[in-house]
Amino acid sequence: MSAAQTRQRILDAARQAFARSGFEATSVRSVASAAGVDQALVHRYFGTKRELFLATLELPVDPARVLAPVLAAPRQHLAEAFLRTLLELWDSDAEPVILAAVRTLTSTPDGPSLVKGFVLDLALSHLRPVVDDPVGSAPTRLALVASQTAGLLVARKVLGIEPLASMPVEQVVALVAPTLQRYMTEPLP
Amino acid sequence: MSAAQTRQRILDAARQAFARSGFEATSVRSVASAAGVDQALVHRYFGTKRELFLATLELPVDPARVLAPVLAAPRQHLAEAFLRTLLELWDSDAEPVILAAVRTLTSTPDGPSLVKGFVLDLALSHLRPVVDDPVGSAPTRLALVASQTAGLLVARKVLGIEPLASMPVEQVVALVAPTLQRYMTEPLP
Incomplete structure (x- = not known):
């Protein structure tokens, strides 16, 4: 062999x-x-x-390396730093590979389970210690962050819904970071 | 024939x-x-x-019929009514058909374009007149609503990310409706 x-x-x-x-x-x-x-x-x-x-x-980047600078951001700017990093990654040379991975993963039987493992265990797990306030709230916070982030990737990159698809990174950050900041650090019902 | x-x-x-x-x-x-x-x-x-x-x-429901009661909700409860309706639909007998449609649509070349048409022209278009304040803001508002809604469907139903996947409808509404209400009616940057 x-x-x-x-x-x-x-x-x-x-x-x-x-x-x-x-x-x-x-x-x-x-x-x-x-x-x-x-x-x-x-x-x-x-x-x-x-x-x-x-x-x-078959992803082109290691989330641990990408998220390291985000974790160094002040707590009240955590969502902004996180979102800017993601948006710049999606707009980078890595874009075609990321989109190909999304397509492959959503069209194979094992796909959803692998995506879930990636999102929870490899990407968002780095945020867990930072967002677990009150203690025990991290899983809910990270699931909400995953939902808005996945949906933004789908709307901006997969479906190409305007004006989100062509919007400059800073404008998307201004619109969506408040949502993620609330999910990450603000009191939840 | x-x-x-x-x-x-x-x-x-x-x-x-x-x-x-x-x-x-x-x-x-x-x-x-x-x-x-x-x-x-x-x-x-x-x-x-x-x-x-x-x-x-191959969808089992007509969004116009599903969304009619939502449009009758008071403006400050629009997001709550919209989200409750969606979550109940996803949890209903229609669930397997909706998930099969998501899978089919994401794994065919025409899929993304059809999904975009469905989301913008058939589903969210009913909300357009209600959320166009200031005039011209509706496309941005609806794109943001699409992003959070699509991501919630993916997290709760496709990937099964806990605790979102098993959370009672009312708790998801309490957590996510504020996001959608901001996207629909509050001042945006």
Whole structure:
């Protein structure tokens, strides 16, 4: 079996495992075993479990790296920093790859589960400690943030609904950041 | 050609025309011509242009009928009424059909254009006169409403992000209606 074939077998096994069990409950060991290879080989080809998951999603960026500066923003500007970062990423060279990932993920049976794992475990998880006030409110806050963010991606980039689709980043931030700031840090009913 | 075959030809021609030219610019006459049938036959099989478009989307409900009571709500409760109606529809017997439509529409090349036409021309268009204050603000307001609503459907029904996915309707309304009310009627930057 060629290296490319082995790599593909690992990716296929990983995609199935992440979709079936979610990010947290999936181990690199179980992926290696399902692919019939040694665990060390999985690490050599793909790095950490997080990197393996990103590889199955075929995404061009690591959310941890993208979100690091956001987490350094003052708490009252958290939503603004978060949203500006996302919008600039969607408008960047990464756009076609992101849109291709959205299309692939929504048209395969495993797609929704993989997207959910990505959104909750890889992207928004970095925000969790920052938005858990009062304690225990983070899951609701992050689900609401996910809903507005996913919808903005769909409206601006997938459906192309005007005037949102052609609006400058700063105007979208002015319109939508207050929503995200409320979801992240303000008192909720 | 059997009646079922004729019906299917009309639907195929309509789907292509709506996707290519949008809802407004597509005429029943052009659909009939593309399908090689008489215009009267299209009306006999499908009713109005609006009903023909709904048929191409394979949706179980007519947004005009669903949204009529919403438009009767007091202006300060518009978002609440709108959101409650949507959430109850998504939780109703129509749920599997709505989800199947979402999946079909996101996995076909014509899908995004058809979804955009549905959202803007058939569903949200009913709200346009109510939310155009100041005059000219309706397109921005409706695009924002579309973004939060689409994202809520994705988070609650497609991805199943908890706690949003299992949350009672009234709690979702309490959390998200303020966002939609701001988008619909409050001053925007």
